[in-house]
Amino acid sequence: MTTKTSLLKVILLGDGGVGKSSIMNRYVTNKFDAHLFHTIGVEFLNKDLEVDHHQVTLQIWDTAGQERFRSLRTPFYRGSDCCLLTFSVDDNQSFLNLGNWKKEFIYYADVKEPEKFPFVVLGNKVDVTERQVSTEEAQRWCQENGDYPYYETSAKDATNVAVAFEEAVRRVLAMDERTDHLIPTDTVKLHRKPRSAVACCS
Amino acid sequence: MAADSVYKVIFEHEGVFIHPSSDEDGIEQDLLVSGSLRIIDKDGEIFVEYKPLEDAVDPSNMLCAGKDSSSVVEWTQCPGDKSHQMIETQQSYETEWDMINTVSFRKRPCPNGEGFLNHSHERSRWTLTFSVCELKSITVKEEGWTFLLCKLKEATTTIPALHFHHGGSNEFLDSLRHFVLLTESPDDTTCLLVTSPNKALSQSFENLLDDNSFGLVHKFKKDPYVTTLGGFSKVTNYIYDALRGTEEQHQRPPQEVADLLGEIIPGLEINQQEEPGFEVITRIDLGMRPQVTRRHPLSAEDWTKHQHPEGRMVNVPHLKHSIFKGGLCHAVRKEAWKFLLGYFPWESTLEERKALQRNKTDEYFRMKLQWKSVSEEQERRNSRLRDYRSLIEKDVNRTDRTNRFYEGIDNPGLALLHDILMTYCMYDFDLGYVQGMSDLLSPILYVMENEVDAFWCFVSFMDQMHQNFEEQMQGMKTQLIQLSTLLRLLDLAFWNYLESQDSGYLYFCFRWLLIRFKRELSFQDVLRLWEVMWTGLPCQNFHLLVCCAILDSEKQKIVEENYGFNEILKHINELSMKLDIEEILQKAESLCLQIKTCKDLPHSVSVILGLDTLDPCGSPAPRPTQCLDTCCKGHLRETSHNSCKVAFMS
Numbered sequence A: 001m002t003t004k005t006s007l008l009k010v011i012l013l014g015d016g017g018v019g020k021s022s023i024m025n026r027y028v029t030n031k032f033d034a035h036l037f038h039t040i041g042v043e044f045l046n047k048d049l050e051v052d053h054h055q056v057t058l059q060i061w062d063t064a065g066q067e068r069f070r071s072l073r074t075p076f077y078r079g080s081d082c083c084l085l086t087f088s089v090d091d092n093q094s095f096l097n098l099g100n101w102k103k104e105f106i107y108y109a110d111v112k113e114p115e116k117f118p119f120v121v122l123g124n125k126v127d128v129t130e131r132q133v134s135t136e137e138a139q140r141w142c143q144e145n146g147d148y149p150y151y152e153t154s155a156k157d158a159t160n161v162a163v164a165f166e167e168a169v170r171r172v173l174a175m176d177e178r179t180d181h182l183i184p185t186d187t188v189k190l191h192r193k194p195r196s197a198v199a200c201c202s
Numbered sequence B: 001m002a003a004d005s006v007y008k009v010i011f012e013h014e015g016v017f018i019h020p021s022s023d024e025d026g027i028e029q030d031l032l033v034s035g036s037l038r039i040i041d042k043d044g045e046i047f048v049e050y051k052p053l054e055d056a057v058d059p060s061n062m063l064c065a066g067k068d069s070s071s072v073v074e075w076t077q078c079p080g081d082k083s084h085q086m087i088e089t090q091q092s093y094e095t096e097w098d099m100i101n102t103v104s105f106r107k108r109p110c111p112n113g114e115g116f117l118n119h120s121h122e123r124s125r126w127t128l129t130f131s132v133c134e135l136k137s138i139t140v141k142e143e144g145w146t147f148l149l150c151k152l153k154e155a156t157t158t159i160p161a162l163h164f165h166h167g168g169s170n171e172f173l174d175s176l177r178h179f180v181l182l183t184e185s186p187d188d189t190t191c192l193l194v195t196s197p198n199k200a201l202s203q204s205f206e207n208l209l210d211d212n213s214f215g216l217v218h219k220f221k222k223d224p225y226v227t228t229l230g231g232f233s234k235v236t237n238y239i240y241d242a243l244r245g246t247e248e249q250h251q252r253p254p255q256e257v258a259d260l261l262g263e264i265i266p267g268l269e270i271n272q273q274e275e276p277g278f279e280v281i282t283r284i285d286l287g288m289r290p291q292v293t294r295r296h297p298l299s300a301e302d303w304t305k306h307q308h309p310e311g312r313m314v315n316v317p318h319l320k321h322s323i324f325k326g327g328l329c330h331a332v333r334k335e336a337w338k339f340l341l342g343y344f345p346w347e348s349t350l351e352e353r354k355a356l357q358r359n360k361t362d363e364y365f366r367m368k369l370q371w372k373s374v375s376e377e378q379e380r381r382n383s384r385l386r387d388y389r390s391l392i393e394k395d396v397n398r399t400d401r402t403n404r405f406y407e408g409i410d411n412p413g414l415a416l417l418h419d420i421l422m423t424y425c426m427y428d429f430d431l432g433y434v435q436g437m438s439d440l441l442s443p444i445l446y447v448m449e450n451e452v453d454a455f456w457c458f459v460s461f462m463d464q465m466h467q468n469f470e471e472q473m474q475g476m477k478t479q480l481i482q483l484s485t486l487l488r489l490l491d492l493a494f495w496n497y498l499e500s501q502d503s504g505y506l507y508f509c510f511r512w513l514l515i516r517f518k519r520e521l522s523f524q525d526v527l528r529l530w531e532v533m534w535t536g537l538p539c540q541n542f543h544l545l546v547c548c549a550i551l552d553s554e555k556q557k558i559v560e561e562n563y564g565f566n567e568i569l570k571h572i573n574e575l576s577m578k579l580d581i582e583e584i585l586q587k588a589e590s591l592c593l594q595i596k597t598c599k600d601l602p603h604s605v606s607v608i609l610g611l612d613t614l615d616p617c618g619s620p621a622p623r624p625t626q627c628l629d630t631c632c633k634g635h636l637r638e639t640s641h642n643s644c645k646v647a648f649m650s
């Protein structure tokens, strides 16, 4: 069978104002708009890329962070292949909330094995000089909470943005290879989203 | 519609017995309860249900019996319970994350304190229902026949042994295996341990109970007939999905998202309407859509003509009509908006308005002082105020920053926006600040160029929009349902298309409705649209017809390109700044005229648009007769598709 493009859904979560929308826009359009509006509702953008000879379409979902809209935000967690937990290095509270975002995601996303789910952590706004969260602190959190890859990004000057998304894709692909071998056939039905497309080109 | 309660029987087996005599209390030895055992899928949650035979089909018994019955496992929310194990709360963000903390559930203790089953002679009392997620283990025993001992995770609840006198236990277990993993216990080979892979799904179901007025259970209790009926359409969808085969796998995540949204959004119709059952209406021939023209904006001169020397506005209906038809020249807005928004009464004199402004200025600054005078110390102990302030600061920096009134770093417009929003928190602390409110204020402040006037005009606008921002977002839910009702009248085929793409509840219109197209149109066009809407003409909820007008322009593309759930959402999101306001207003007015000339308008539509009150006889329009246009192909599908009381048939 020829190589197919697989569609991966990734979702950006984190406190309002940490730069989720800016990161998405930077990655997809390679622009930083300082006049961007705060997000209302949910939005997504697609981006095609190739990672380790896999053709992938990333569907990147961006949501509004405020509590009031939770019930209309959380349904969109369903079917996510990867979650980018985002905080801003100049906002300690956004860092403290990472754990809550992780829990909210696991809770609503129908994640079968939370321990194995591919999270990637982004510390955004590294271009800002007044940091409130140190690299070491953030790395420690990532290590202690499931050994997640950690990237310090800047949507403003494009630092590490593409790299982080590519790592997210790699994590998902690696996951799929594992699960495709491990899941016995009769329980495949229960598996959230069998992705034969990925399996056949691995 | 996605709103419907899905009720699918996955497995059914009659001749399953309960032997009450084996209970300690020693009831008559000869009492054997015979009944049927089912596995049912209710909105994605799988239940095991046992019902004694005599029990006639009474849907209200299916999930939860009435409060007085102790024979059914009933889910009640238990705030606080367990929550501490789940999440350690963090500092001021406690409230932010409240919801996760409280979504733990326990079973309602039996009101009569008799334990799980009420040992009554009434067989209906033996009805029992539990979710498969609550199953801990099933022990399979043989005694000439097979009987199963189901254990729930909560040890205090016991389920009586289920005796399969007529076989069927293997089939039952096989069927159950579709939804849970059954693994032999290492200690006891007759014991199957149950692991439920679909925890999140059941949890999201529980969350619905959290939201009282929308909980399926609530809906089901209230009007089981409608809920079950609606469920049938889902069964057909289900079959359809199965036929789609492999494609289903790719469709599934969007569909799941859609189903969850559908459960959150609709359900209002059922609670609101006074009569049970369906109001069945044939697809109505709306006739021609009349052409209308827009006019020029009202000039300053025209405005002055409507003003008496002492300041009273005269011939207000005519004035409003002119504003509706053409909007206002910018120079008039600063004054006219105060009337349109109800800050100034139309019949007030100049003197009276001056006095009013004086009072309102005092009142404003009194409230402003309240938050201005909160010390850092105080604020440290006031997490709600702190959170409001932080949100406002973040959002003010991200609202209309390309507009000359708000651009740059030290623009005074930004400080005003901030201060008015903070003062509004003092005016309505319960609501506080919710995202979207800065968008509603920005054009008003831009027009008023005055802090106090902008504040009070904003207050008036918020009076109209308040419900959108409330905790339960009732306003959003109501509007989405109303819009869906209108769209089904105007364009059933298109609505059916949307419904087939899991988009029938129109979630993609969320941003339009939340902030009245503020993000969809250019700033100048927003000013035009809002002043037109504020005239209250030509009908109530005109903004919903504006939605219909935009959708009418987009439907060809959506249908031709065969857009699915995600693509529709994306397409609608990306319409932003590409819309032509005059074209839209023209079409929306046409739609209104078209609807108004229709004789057999469904009652619900008249209510939404407020057309009843325009009846010259002063009496509400007669309820449309129930006419069945059975010859038309496909009408049955339409009926079953509708969970709402009004079923349009084509």
Ligand SMILES: Nc1nc2c(ncn2[C@@H]2O[C@H](COP(=O)(O)OP(=O)(O)O)[C@@H](O)[C@H]2O)c(=O)[nH]1
Pocket: A014, A015, A016, A017, A018, A019, A020, A021, A022, A023, A033, A034, A035, A036, A037, A038, A039, A065, A124, A125, A126, A127, A128, A153, A154, A155, A156, A157, B397, B398
């Ligand atoms: N200096 C700096 N500012 C950023 C960066 N990313 C976003 N911002 C700014 O932070 C604010 C919030 O960004 P936004 O993308 O709206 O955050 P969201 O609420 O998480 O979507 C905006 O004013 C952005 O311009 C960044 O990498 N560096």
Ligand SMILES: [Mg+2]
Pocket: A020, A021, A022, A038, A039, A062, A063, A064
């Ligand atoms: Mg955003």
